[in-house]
Amino acid sequence: MRPLRSLLFVPAHREGWADKAVRAGADAVILDLEDSVPPGLKDQARIVAAATIDSLRTTNPDVTVLVRPNALDTEYFGKDLAAVVRPGLDGLLLPKVYGAREVLDFAALLTHFEIEACLPKGCTEVIPTLETAKSLVNCEEIAAAHPRVASLMVAAARDADVSREVGFEWTAEGLETLHYRSKAVLACRAAGLAHPIVGLWQEIADLDGLRQFAEGNRRLGFAGQVLIHPSHIETVNDVYAPNPEIVDRFRRMIEAFEKAQANGQAAALFEGEHVDIAHVKTARGVVALAESINNR
Template identity: 45%
Template sequence: MHPYRSILFVPAHKPDWARKALSSGADCLVIDLEDSVPADLKESARKTARDTLAELRAQSPDVGLFVRPNALDTRMAGADLEAVVCPELTGLFTPKIRNATDVVRWETLIDWFEARNDAEGLEMMVPVEMVDAITNAVEIAGASPRVGAMIGPTSAHADIARAVGYRQSREGSETLYLRSRILLACRQYGLHALTGLWEDLGDLEGLREFADYGLQLGFRGQILIHPSHVPVVHEVYTPSDEEMGYHEELVATVEKAVAEGHGAVRFRGTHVDIAHMEKAKDWLAHARKVRGEG
Protein backbone atom coordinates (compact mmCIF):
# COMPACT_ATOMS: atom_id res chain seq x y z
CA MET A 1 0.00 0.00 0.00
CA HIS A 2 1.11 3.54 -0.69
CA PRO A 3 2.52 5.12 2.50
CA TYR A 4 -0.38 7.52 3.07
CA ARG A 5 0.36 10.12 5.74
CA SER A 6 -3.22 11.42 6.00
CA ILE A 7 -6.46 9.47 5.60
CA LEU A 8 -9.34 11.94 5.74
CA PHE A 9 -12.95 10.82 6.30
CA VAL A 10 -15.91 12.41 4.50
CA PRO A 11 -19.63 11.52 4.90
CA ALA A 12 -20.87 9.96 1.66
CA HIS A 13 -24.00 12.12 1.49
CA LYS A 14 -22.02 15.39 1.56
CA PRO A 15 -20.15 15.69 -1.76
CA ASP A 16 -19.23 19.32 -1.08
CA TRP A 17 -17.22 18.11 1.90
CA ALA A 18 -15.43 15.63 -0.35
CA ARG A 19 -14.42 18.44 -2.70
CA LYS A 20 -13.04 20.43 0.25
CA ALA A 21 -11.25 17.32 1.50
CA LEU A 22 -9.54 16.88 -1.86
CA SER A 23 -8.53 20.55 -1.81
CA SER A 24 -6.90 20.02 1.61
CA GLY A 25 -4.17 17.96 -0.03
CA ALA A 26 -4.86 14.79 1.99
CA ASP A 27 -3.07 11.75 0.65
CA CYS A 28 -6.17 9.57 0.91
CA LEU A 29 -9.92 10.13 1.29
CA VAL A 30 -12.44 7.71 2.78
CA ILE A 31 -16.01 8.20 1.60
CA ASP A 32 -18.02 6.98 4.57
CA LEU A 33 -21.28 5.05 4.17
CA GLU A 34 -21.29 3.81 7.76
CA ASP A 35 -21.42 5.81 10.99
CA SER A 36 -21.59 9.34 9.56
CA VAL A 37 -24.62 8.65 7.34
CA PRO A 38 -28.13 8.62 8.93
CA ALA A 39 -30.13 5.44 8.38
CA ASP A 40 -32.74 7.07 6.14
CA LEU A 41 -30.02 8.40 3.81
CA LYS A 42 -28.04 5.16 3.40
CA GLU A 43 -29.56 4.18 0.05
CA SER A 44 -29.24 7.58 -1.63
CA ALA A 45 -25.73 7.98 -0.20
CA ARG A 46 -24.55 5.00 -2.26
CA LYS A 47 -25.26 6.74 -5.56
CA THR A 48 -23.81 9.99 -4.25
CA ALA A 49 -20.66 8.13 -3.23
CA ARG A 50 -20.31 6.57 -6.67
CA ASP A 51 -20.69 9.93 -8.39
CA THR A 52 -18.24 11.51 -5.96
CA LEU A 53 -15.60 8.86 -6.65
CA ALA A 54 -15.79 9.56 -10.37
CA GLU A 55 -15.54 13.31 -9.81
CA LEU A 56 -12.60 13.08 -7.41
CA ARG A 57 -10.67 10.66 -9.59
CA ALA A 58 -11.12 12.91 -12.61
CA GLN A 59 -9.59 15.75 -10.61
CA SER A 60 -6.76 13.73 -9.06
CA PRO A 61 -5.27 10.54 -10.53
CA ASP A 62 -3.03 10.01 -7.50
CA VAL A 63 -5.18 10.52 -4.39
CA GLY A 64 -6.16 7.35 -2.56
CA LEU A 65 -9.93 6.82 -2.75
CA PHE A 66 -11.45 4.39 -0.27
CA VAL A 67 -15.02 3.75 0.84
CA ARG A 68 -16.13 2.60 4.28
CA PRO A 69 -19.19 0.39 3.72
CA ASN A 70 -21.57 -0.71 6.42
CA ALA A 71 -20.54 -3.70 8.52
CA LEU A 72 -21.20 -7.24 7.38
CA ASP A 73 -23.81 -7.96 10.05
CA THR A 74 -25.97 -5.03 8.90
CA ARG A 75 -26.70 -6.92 5.66
CA MET A 76 -26.06 -3.66 3.78
CA ALA A 77 -22.45 -4.34 2.82
CA GLY A 78 -23.28 -6.13 -0.43
CA ALA A 79 -25.47 -3.30 -1.69
CA ASP A 80 -22.77 -0.81 -0.67
CA LEU A 81 -20.09 -2.63 -2.65
CA GLU A 82 -22.33 -3.12 -5.66
CA ALA A 83 -22.77 0.65 -5.80
CA VAL A 84 -19.22 1.84 -5.13
CA VAL A 85 -16.79 -0.78 -6.45
CA CYS A 86 -15.56 0.81 -9.67
CA PRO A 87 -12.35 1.50 -11.61
CA GLU A 88 -11.89 4.80 -9.75
CA LEU A 89 -11.78 3.11 -6.33
CA THR A 90 -8.51 2.32 -4.56
CA GLY A 91 -9.93 0.12 -1.81
CA LEU A 92 -12.30 -0.48 1.09
CA PHE A 93 -12.06 0.62 4.70
CA THR A 94 -13.65 -2.53 6.14
CA PRO A 95 -15.36 -1.98 9.51
CA LYS A 96 -16.07 -4.23 12.50
CA ILE A 97 -13.60 -6.98 11.61
CA ARG A 98 -13.09 -9.37 14.51
CA ASN A 99 -10.94 -12.18 13.08
CA ALA A 100 -9.43 -13.70 9.94
CA THR A 101 -12.78 -15.20 8.94
CA ASP A 102 -14.27 -11.71 8.68
CA VAL A 103 -11.37 -10.68 6.44
CA VAL A 104 -12.09 -13.61 4.12
CA ARG A 105 -15.80 -12.73 4.05
CA TRP A 106 -14.93 -9.21 2.93
CA GLU A 107 -12.38 -10.57 0.46
CA THR A 108 -15.03 -12.81 -1.12
CA LEU A 109 -17.38 -9.86 -1.61
CA ILE A 110 -14.59 -7.75 -3.07
CA ASP A 111 -13.60 -10.56 -5.48
CA TRP A 112 -17.20 -10.78 -6.70
CA PHE A 113 -17.79 -7.08 -7.20
CA GLU A 114 -14.39 -6.47 -8.78
CA ALA A 115 -15.26 -8.98 -11.48
CA ARG A 116 -18.79 -7.62 -11.82
CA ASN A 117 -17.90 -3.89 -11.88
CA ASP A 118 -14.67 -3.82 -13.92
CA ALA A 119 -12.39 -2.98 -10.99
CA GLU A 120 -9.11 -4.56 -9.91
CA GLY A 121 -6.45 -4.53 -7.21
CA LEU A 122 -8.65 -3.19 -4.42
CA GLU A 123 -6.92 -3.01 -1.05
CA MET A 124 -8.30 -3.20 2.46
CA MET A 125 -7.65 -0.86 5.37
CA VAL A 126 -8.64 -2.61 8.58
CA PRO A 127 -9.59 -0.46 11.58
CA VAL A 128 -9.23 -2.19 14.93
CA GLU A 129 -12.47 -1.30 16.69
CA MET A 130 -13.32 -4.48 18.62
CA VAL A 131 -11.67 -6.32 21.51
CA ASP A 132 -11.63 -9.50 19.40
CA ALA A 133 -9.69 -7.68 16.69
CA ILE A 134 -7.02 -6.57 19.15
CA THR A 135 -6.61 -10.14 20.35
CA ASN A 136 -6.55 -11.49 16.78
CA ALA A 137 -4.45 -8.71 15.23
CA VAL A 138 -1.73 -10.98 13.85
CA GLU A 139 -4.11 -13.40 12.14
CA ILE A 140 -6.09 -10.50 10.69
CA ALA A 141 -2.92 -8.91 9.30
CA GLY A 142 -1.99 -12.12 7.51
CA ALA A 143 -5.46 -13.22 6.40
CA SER A 144 -5.43 -11.79 2.87
CA PRO A 145 -3.01 -10.12 0.46
CA ARG A 146 -5.65 -7.42 0.06
CA VAL A 147 -4.99 -6.20 3.62
CA GLY A 148 -2.58 -3.31 3.13
CA ALA A 149 -3.00 -1.30 6.32
CA MET A 150 -4.29 -1.57 9.87
CA ILE A 151 -5.22 1.19 12.27
CA GLY A 152 -4.00 1.24 15.85
CA PRO A 153 -7.05 2.18 17.95
CA THR A 154 -7.37 5.57 19.60
CA SER A 155 -10.57 7.48 20.19
CA ALA A 156 -12.26 9.20 23.08
CA HIS A 157 -15.79 8.23 22.12
CA ALA A 158 -15.95 5.77 19.19
CA ASP A 159 -16.26 1.99 19.04
CA ILE A 160 -12.90 1.08 20.54
CA ALA A 161 -13.41 3.29 23.61
CA ARG A 162 -16.79 1.70 24.22
CA ALA A 163 -15.44 -1.81 23.66
CA VAL A 164 -12.43 -1.47 25.98
CA GLY A 165 -13.85 1.02 28.45
CA TYR A 166 -10.83 3.30 28.83
CA ARG A 167 -10.94 7.07 29.41
CA GLN A 168 -8.69 8.78 26.89
CA SER A 169 -6.07 11.22 28.13
CA ARG A 170 -4.33 13.92 26.15
CA GLU A 171 -1.17 11.84 25.75
CA GLY A 172 -3.07 8.64 24.91
CA SER A 173 -0.98 6.35 27.14
CA GLU A 174 -4.02 4.20 27.93
CA THR A 175 -4.04 2.94 24.31
CA LEU A 176 -0.31 2.25 24.08
CA TYR A 177 -0.69 -1.51 24.54
CA LEU A 178 -3.59 -1.68 22.10
CA ARG A 179 -1.74 0.29 19.43
CA SER A 180 1.48 -1.63 19.99
CA ARG A 181 -0.22 -4.95 19.21
CA ILE A 182 -1.45 -3.55 15.90
CA LEU A 183 1.92 -2.01 15.08
CA LEU A 184 3.75 -5.30 15.60
CA ALA A 185 1.19 -7.19 13.48
CA CYS A 186 1.74 -4.64 10.70
CA ARG A 187 5.51 -5.04 10.91
CA GLN A 188 5.24 -8.83 10.82
CA TYR A 189 3.27 -8.76 7.55
CA GLY A 190 4.69 -5.63 5.95
CA LEU A 191 1.51 -3.55 6.26
CA HIS A 192 1.18 0.22 6.45
CA ALA A 193 0.71 1.08 10.14
CA LEU A 194 -1.71 3.93 10.87
CA THR A 195 -2.73 5.49 14.14
CA GLY A 196 -6.21 6.63 15.03
CA LEU A 197 -8.12 9.79 15.71
CA TRP A 198 -7.39 13.14 17.29
CA GLU A 199 -10.93 14.36 17.94
CA ASP A 200 -10.37 17.88 19.34
CA LEU A 201 -10.81 19.77 16.08
CA GLY A 202 -9.43 23.10 17.26
CA ASP A 203 -6.41 21.91 19.25
CA LEU A 204 -3.75 21.75 16.52
CA GLU A 205 -0.87 21.74 19.00
CA GLY A 206 -2.39 18.73 20.73
CA LEU A 207 -2.74 17.09 17.33
CA ARG A 208 0.92 17.74 16.58
CA GLU A 209 2.01 16.16 19.86
CA PHE A 210 -0.28 13.18 19.31
CA ALA A 211 0.98 12.64 15.75
CA ASP A 212 4.60 12.97 16.83
CA TYR A 213 4.04 10.35 19.54
CA GLY A 214 2.57 8.04 16.90
CA LEU A 215 5.64 8.59 14.75
CA GLN A 216 7.89 7.81 17.72
CA LEU A 217 6.08 4.51 18.22
CA GLY A 218 6.56 3.55 14.57
CA PHE A 219 3.29 4.53 12.87
CA ARG A 220 3.54 6.06 9.42
CA GLY A 221 0.29 8.03 9.11
CA GLN A 222 -2.99 8.94 10.78
CA ILE A 223 -6.76 8.86 10.38
CA LEU A 224 -8.27 12.38 10.24
CA ILE A 225 -11.75 13.85 10.47
CA HIS A 226 -11.12 17.49 9.55
CA PRO A 227 -9.25 19.13 6.63
CA SER A 228 -7.48 21.57 8.95
CA HIS A 229 -5.55 18.64 10.42
CA VAL A 230 -3.91 17.66 7.13
CA PRO A 231 -1.01 20.19 7.09
CA VAL A 232 -0.03 19.37 10.68
CA VAL A 233 -0.01 15.63 10.10
CA HIS A 234 1.93 16.02 6.85
CA GLU A 235 4.55 18.10 8.60
CA VAL A 236 5.01 15.43 11.26
CA TYR A 237 5.04 12.41 8.96
CA THR A 238 7.10 13.86 6.09
CA PRO A 239 10.85 13.25 6.51
CA SER A 240 12.77 16.52 6.45
CA ASP A 241 15.79 17.39 4.32
CA GLU A 242 17.90 17.32 7.47
CA GLU A 243 16.73 13.80 8.34
CA MET A 244 17.37 12.65 4.77
CA GLY A 245 20.88 14.05 4.87
CA TYR A 246 21.62 12.40 8.21
CA HIS A 247 20.57 8.93 7.04
CA GLU A 248 22.29 9.24 3.66
CA GLU A 249 25.53 10.29 5.36
CA LEU A 250 25.24 7.42 7.85
CA VAL A 251 24.87 4.89 5.02
CA ALA A 252 27.81 6.36 3.12
CA THR A 253 29.99 6.38 6.25
CA VAL A 254 29.37 2.73 7.10
CA GLU A 255 29.72 1.61 3.49
CA LYS A 256 33.11 3.34 3.34
CA ALA A 257 34.14 1.72 6.63
CA VAL A 258 33.10 -1.73 5.39
CA ALA A 259 35.06 -1.23 2.17
CA GLU A 260 38.11 -0.46 4.32
CA GLY A 261 37.64 -3.64 6.36
CA HIS A 262 35.79 -2.21 9.36
CA GLY A 263 32.41 -3.34 10.69
CA ALA A 264 31.87 -0.36 12.96
CA VAL A 265 32.81 3.30 12.88
CA ARG A 266 32.31 6.56 14.77
CA PHE A 267 29.62 8.76 13.18
CA ARG A 268 28.76 12.19 14.55
CA GLY A 269 29.98 11.11 17.95
CA THR A 270 28.09 7.81 18.09
CA HIS A 271 28.91 4.17 17.38
CA VAL A 272 27.34 2.82 14.18
CA ASP A 273 27.76 -0.48 12.39
CA ILE A 274 26.19 -2.56 9.63
CA ALA A 275 22.90 -2.96 11.52
CA HIS A 276 22.59 0.82 11.78
CA MET A 277 23.26 1.10 8.06
CA GLU A 278 20.55 -1.43 7.16
CA LYS A 279 18.03 0.39 9.36
CA ALA A 280 18.97 3.66 7.68
CA LYS A 281 18.48 2.13 4.24
CA ASP A 282 15.01 0.92 5.20
CA TRP A 283 14.15 4.36 6.58
CA LEU A 284 15.37 6.04 3.39
CA ALA A 285 13.35 3.72 1.16
CA HIS A 286 10.17 4.66 3.01
CA ALA A 287 11.11 8.35 3.18
CA ARG A 288 11.67 8.58 -0.57
CA LYS A 289 8.23 7.10 -1.25
CA VAL A 290 6.62 9.59 1.12
CA ARG A 291 8.48 12.50 -0.48
CA GLY A 292 7.66 11.26 -3.98
CA GLU A 293 11.31 10.59 -4.83
CA GLY A 294 11.11 6.88 -5.52
Protein backbone atom coordinates in the same frame (compact mmCIF):
# COMPACT_ATOMS: atom_id res chain seq x y z
CA MET B 1 -0.56 0.60 -0.58
CA ARG B 2 1.74 3.59 -0.47
CA PRO B 3 2.57 5.23 2.89
CA LEU B 4 -0.33 7.39 4.05
CA ARG B 5 0.27 10.14 6.60
CA SER B 6 -3.22 11.67 6.64
CA LEU B 7 -6.49 9.86 5.91
CA LEU B 8 -9.52 12.15 6.12
CA PHE B 9 -13.05 10.87 6.68
CA VAL B 10 -15.59 12.43 4.31
CA PRO B 11 -19.33 11.66 4.59
CA ALA B 12 -20.00 9.93 1.30
CA HIS B 13 -23.24 11.80 0.63
CA ARG B 14 -21.58 15.24 0.83
CA GLU B 15 -20.84 16.28 -2.75
CA GLY B 16 -17.62 18.24 -3.16
CA TRP B 17 -16.22 17.49 0.29
CA ALA B 18 -13.67 15.04 -1.06
CA ASP B 19 -12.29 17.74 -3.34
CA LYS B 20 -11.85 20.00 -0.31
CA ALA B 21 -9.94 17.23 1.45
CA VAL B 22 -7.61 16.90 -1.53
CA ARG B 23 -7.03 20.64 -1.70
CA ALA B 24 -6.19 20.61 2.02
CA GLY B 25 -3.41 18.10 1.33
CA ALA B 26 -4.81 14.75 2.52
CA ASP B 27 -2.83 11.73 1.38
CA ALA B 28 -6.04 9.67 1.37
CA VAL B 29 -9.76 10.31 1.36
CA ILE B 30 -12.09 7.88 3.17
CA LEU B 31 -15.58 8.09 1.72
CA ASP B 32 -17.71 7.00 4.66
CA LEU B 33 -20.88 5.04 3.94
CA GLU B 34 -21.21 3.88 7.55
CA ASP B 35 -21.64 6.03 10.66
CA SER B 36 -21.69 9.47 9.03
CA VAL B 37 -24.55 8.65 6.64
CA PRO B 38 -28.14 8.49 8.01
CA PRO B 39 -30.10 5.35 7.01
CA GLY B 40 -32.39 7.33 4.74
CA LEU B 41 -29.47 8.67 2.72
CA LYS B 42 -27.56 5.43 2.12
CA ASP B 43 -28.74 5.07 -1.49
CA GLN B 44 -27.86 8.67 -2.31
CA ALA B 45 -24.47 8.27 -0.60
CA ARG B 46 -23.59 5.30 -2.82
CA ILE B 47 -24.36 7.31 -5.95
CA VAL B 48 -22.29 10.26 -4.77
CA ALA B 49 -19.44 7.97 -3.65
CA ALA B 50 -19.28 6.29 -7.06
CA ALA B 51 -19.22 9.65 -8.82
CA THR B 52 -16.54 10.92 -6.44
CA ILE B 53 -14.31 7.90 -7.11
CA ASP B 54 -14.68 8.45 -10.86
CA SER B 55 -13.90 12.16 -10.50
CA LEU B 56 -10.84 11.74 -8.27
CA ARG B 57 -9.45 9.08 -10.60
CA THR B 58 -9.38 11.72 -13.34
CA THR B 59 -8.48 14.88 -11.42
CA ASN B 60 -6.27 13.58 -8.58
CA PRO B 61 -4.93 10.12 -9.46
CA ASP B 62 -2.15 10.41 -6.85
CA VAL B 63 -4.62 10.61 -3.96
CA THR B 64 -5.53 7.28 -2.35
CA VAL B 65 -9.29 6.70 -2.34
CA LEU B 66 -10.78 4.44 0.33
CA VAL B 67 -14.37 3.65 1.25
CA ARG B 68 -15.70 2.61 4.63
CA PRO B 69 -18.69 0.37 3.84
CA ASN B 70 -21.30 -0.72 6.29
CA ALA B 71 -20.60 -3.76 8.44
CA LEU B 72 -21.37 -7.34 7.45
CA ASP B 73 -24.21 -7.61 9.97
CA THR B 74 -26.19 -4.85 8.22
CA GLU B 75 -28.43 -4.88 5.18
CA TYR B 76 -26.25 -2.36 3.36
CA PHE B 77 -22.81 -3.85 2.72
CA GLY B 78 -23.65 -5.69 -0.52
CA LYS B 79 -25.10 -2.59 -2.16
CA ASP B 80 -22.12 -0.59 -0.87
CA LEU B 81 -19.59 -2.81 -2.60
CA ALA B 82 -21.63 -3.07 -5.78
CA ALA B 83 -21.57 0.73 -6.04
CA VAL B 84 -17.95 1.52 -5.15
CA VAL B 85 -15.80 -1.38 -6.40
CA ARG B 86 -14.76 0.29 -9.62
CA PRO B 87 -11.65 1.76 -11.28
CA GLY B 88 -10.20 4.41 -8.97
CA LEU B 89 -11.01 2.68 -5.69
CA ASP B 90 -7.83 1.73 -3.84
CA GLY B 91 -9.28 -0.06 -0.84
CA LEU B 92 -11.83 -0.49 1.92
CA LEU B 93 -11.57 0.55 5.55
CA LEU B 94 -13.35 -2.38 7.18
CA PRO B 95 -15.64 -1.60 10.14
CA LYS B 96 -16.75 -3.84 13.00
CA VAL B 97 -14.09 -6.50 12.54
CA TYR B 98 -13.84 -9.17 15.24
CA GLY B 99 -11.40 -11.67 13.74
CA ALA B 100 -10.07 -13.08 10.51
CA ARG B 101 -13.55 -14.24 9.46
CA GLU B 102 -14.81 -10.76 8.59
CA VAL B 103 -11.65 -10.03 6.59
CA LEU B 104 -12.07 -13.25 4.60
CA ASP B 105 -15.75 -12.53 3.96
CA PHE B 106 -15.00 -9.05 2.64
CA ALA B 107 -12.13 -10.44 0.55
CA ALA B 108 -14.46 -12.95 -1.10
CA LEU B 109 -17.04 -10.26 -1.80
CA LEU B 110 -14.39 -8.03 -3.30
CA THR B 111 -13.33 -10.76 -5.72
CA HIS B 112 -16.92 -11.07 -6.92
CA PHE B 113 -17.39 -7.35 -7.44
CA GLU B 114 -13.95 -6.94 -9.06
CA ILE B 115 -14.98 -9.57 -11.63
CA GLU B 116 -18.26 -7.73 -12.18
CA ALA B 117 -16.37 -4.46 -12.70
CA CYS B 118 -13.77 -6.08 -15.03
CA LEU B 119 -10.99 -5.28 -12.55
CA PRO B 120 -7.97 -7.48 -11.81
CA LYS B 121 -8.74 -9.86 -8.97
CA GLY B 122 -7.01 -8.76 -5.78
CA CYS B 123 -6.47 -5.13 -6.79
CA THR B 124 -8.63 -3.72 -3.98
CA GLU B 125 -6.86 -3.68 -0.63
CA VAL B 126 -8.41 -3.66 2.83
CA ILE B 127 -7.54 -1.94 6.10
CA PRO B 128 -9.36 -3.62 9.01
CA THR B 129 -10.34 -1.28 11.83
CA LEU B 130 -9.50 -2.45 15.34
CA GLU B 131 -12.44 -0.93 17.21
CA THR B 132 -13.84 -3.95 19.07
CA ALA B 133 -12.43 -5.81 22.06
CA LYS B 134 -12.27 -9.03 20.04
CA SER B 135 -10.40 -7.34 17.19
CA LEU B 136 -7.81 -5.99 19.62
CA VAL B 137 -7.29 -9.47 21.04
CA ASN B 138 -7.17 -11.00 17.55
CA CYS B 139 -5.13 -8.32 15.80
CA GLU B 140 -2.29 -10.69 14.84
CA GLU B 141 -4.60 -13.08 12.97
CA ILE B 142 -6.43 -10.15 11.38
CA ALA B 143 -3.19 -8.64 10.07
CA ALA B 144 -2.21 -11.96 8.50
CA ALA B 145 -5.70 -13.03 7.40
CA HIS B 146 -5.45 -12.31 3.65
CA PRO B 147 -3.05 -10.85 1.07
CA ARG B 148 -5.47 -7.95 0.58
CA VAL B 149 -4.70 -6.61 4.08
CA ALA B 150 -2.52 -3.53 3.57
CA SER B 151 -2.50 -2.16 7.11
CA LEU B 152 -4.45 -2.01 10.35
CA MET B 153 -6.21 1.06 11.70
CA VAL B 154 -6.35 1.01 15.48
CA ALA B 155 -8.97 3.25 17.09
CA ALA B 156 -8.18 5.18 20.26
CA ALA B 157 -10.96 7.76 20.29
CA ARG B 158 -12.91 9.11 23.22
CA ASP B 159 -16.55 8.00 23.74
CA ALA B 160 -16.53 5.89 20.57
CA ASP B 161 -17.03 2.18 19.87
CA VAL B 162 -13.62 1.20 21.17
CA SER B 163 -13.87 3.08 24.47
CA ARG B 164 -17.30 1.58 25.10
CA GLU B 165 -16.11 -1.91 24.21
CA VAL B 166 -12.94 -1.79 26.30
CA GLY B 167 -14.34 0.40 29.05
CA PHE B 168 -11.39 2.77 29.34
CA GLU B 169 -11.53 6.41 30.40
CA TRP B 170 -9.91 8.51 27.70
CA THR B 171 -7.04 10.87 28.45
CA ALA B 172 -4.94 13.02 26.15
CA GLU B 173 -1.82 11.20 27.37
CA GLY B 174 -3.22 7.89 26.14
CA LEU B 175 -1.78 5.50 28.72
CA GLU B 176 -5.12 3.68 28.81
CA THR B 177 -4.69 2.66 25.13
CA LEU B 178 -0.91 2.28 25.04
CA HIS B 179 -0.93 -1.51 25.39
CA TYR B 180 -3.25 -2.24 22.51
CA ARG B 181 -1.80 0.46 20.25
CA SER B 182 1.63 -1.11 20.75
CA LYS B 183 0.17 -4.56 20.11
CA ALA B 184 -1.35 -3.37 16.83
CA VAL B 185 1.98 -1.97 15.64
CA LEU B 186 3.67 -5.30 16.40
CA ALA B 187 0.89 -7.20 14.62
CA CYS B 188 1.40 -5.10 11.50
CA ARG B 189 5.15 -5.45 11.49
CA ALA B 190 5.01 -9.20 12.14
CA ALA B 191 2.68 -9.58 9.14
CA GLY B 192 4.98 -7.51 6.92
CA LEU B 193 2.71 -4.45 6.96
CA ALA B 194 5.00 -1.44 7.17
CA HIS B 195 2.55 1.39 7.71
CA PRO B 196 0.21 0.98 10.70
CA ILE B 197 -2.46 3.67 11.11
CA VAL B 198 -4.00 5.18 14.24
CA GLY B 199 -7.11 7.26 14.85
CA LEU B 200 -8.29 9.70 15.87
CA TRP B 201 -8.05 13.10 17.59
CA GLN B 202 -11.51 14.58 18.25
CA GLU B 203 -10.61 17.96 19.75
CA ILE B 204 -11.03 19.99 16.56
CA ALA B 205 -9.52 23.28 17.78
CA ASP B 206 -6.71 21.79 19.89
CA LEU B 207 -3.90 21.61 17.34
CA ASP B 208 -1.22 21.46 20.04
CA GLY B 209 -2.91 18.41 21.51
CA LEU B 210 -3.20 16.92 18.03
CA ARG B 211 0.53 17.38 17.47
CA GLN B 212 1.40 15.74 20.80
CA PHE B 213 -0.95 12.82 20.04
CA ALA B 214 0.54 12.35 16.57
CA GLU B 215 4.13 12.64 17.76
CA GLY B 216 3.53 10.05 20.46
CA ASN B 217 2.04 7.62 17.97
CA ARG B 218 4.84 8.21 15.47
CA ARG B 219 7.40 7.37 18.15
CA LEU B 220 5.41 4.22 18.89
CA GLY B 221 5.72 3.08 15.28
CA PHE B 222 2.60 4.38 13.55
CA ALA B 223 3.04 5.83 10.06
CA GLY B 224 -0.22 7.72 9.62
CA GLN B 225 -3.42 8.90 11.21
CA VAL B 226 -7.13 8.97 10.43
CA LEU B 227 -8.66 12.44 10.73
CA ILE B 228 -12.11 13.97 10.95
CA HIS B 229 -11.34 17.60 10.08
CA PRO B 230 -9.33 19.17 7.25
CA SER B 231 -7.66 21.61 9.67
CA HIS B 232 -5.72 18.64 11.09
CA ILE B 233 -4.11 17.61 7.79
CA GLU B 234 -1.17 20.02 7.79
CA THR B 235 -0.10 19.11 11.33
CA VAL B 236 -0.38 15.37 10.76
CA ASN B 237 1.43 15.48 7.43
CA ASP B 238 4.26 17.35 9.09
CA VAL B 239 4.52 14.96 12.06
CA TYR B 240 4.54 11.74 10.03
CA ALA B 241 6.98 13.01 7.39
CA PRO B 242 10.65 12.30 8.14
CA ASN B 243 12.52 15.24 9.66
CA PRO B 244 14.63 16.85 6.87
CA GLU B 245 17.67 17.05 9.16
CA ILE B 246 17.41 13.33 9.90
CA VAL B 247 17.01 12.57 6.19
CA ASP B 248 20.14 14.59 5.37
CA ARG B 249 22.07 12.78 8.10
CA PHE B 250 20.94 9.41 6.78
CA ARG B 251 22.01 10.34 3.26
CA ARG B 252 25.47 11.16 4.56
CA MET B 253 25.49 7.88 6.51
CA ILE B 254 24.63 5.88 3.38
CA GLU B 255 27.35 7.64 1.42
CA ALA B 256 29.96 6.97 4.14
CA PHE B 257 28.98 3.32 4.39
CA GLU B 258 29.04 2.77 0.64
CA LYS B 259 32.55 4.26 0.48
CA ALA B 260 33.69 1.93 3.28
CA GLN B 261 32.04 -1.02 1.55
CA ALA B 262 33.83 -0.17 -1.69
CA ASN B 263 37.08 -0.44 0.24
CA GLY B 264 36.19 -3.91 1.47
CA GLN B 265 34.90 -2.87 4.91
CA ALA B 266 31.64 -4.10 6.48
CA ALA B 267 31.29 -1.11 8.79
CA ALA B 268 32.13 2.58 8.84
CA LEU B 269 32.89 5.28 11.36
CA PHE B 270 30.30 7.93 10.63
CA GLU B 271 30.42 11.20 12.57
CA GLY B 272 31.85 9.36 15.55
CA GLU B 273 29.33 6.50 15.36
CA HIS B 274 29.95 2.88 14.35
CA VAL B 275 27.47 1.96 11.58
CA ASP B 276 26.96 -1.25 9.64
CA ILE B 277 24.40 -2.64 7.20
CA ALA B 278 21.61 -2.76 9.82
CA HIS B 279 21.87 1.00 10.37
CA VAL B 280 22.06 1.64 6.64
CA LYS B 281 18.90 -0.39 5.96
CA THR B 282 17.06 1.87 8.40
CA ALA B 283 18.58 4.95 6.76
CA ARG B 284 17.58 3.83 3.28
CA GLY B 285 14.00 3.21 4.40
CA VAL B 286 13.67 6.72 5.85
CA VAL B 287 15.22 8.32 2.78
CA ALA B 288 12.92 6.34 0.49
CA LEU B 289 9.87 7.44 2.50
CA ALA B 290 10.96 11.08 2.33
CA GLU B 291 11.49 10.86 -1.42
CA SER B 292 8.10 9.24 -1.97
CA ILE B 293 6.42 12.10 -0.07
CA ASN B 294 8.39 14.79 -1.91
CA ASN B 295 7.49 13.27 -5.29
CA ARG B 296 3.73 13.42 -4.72
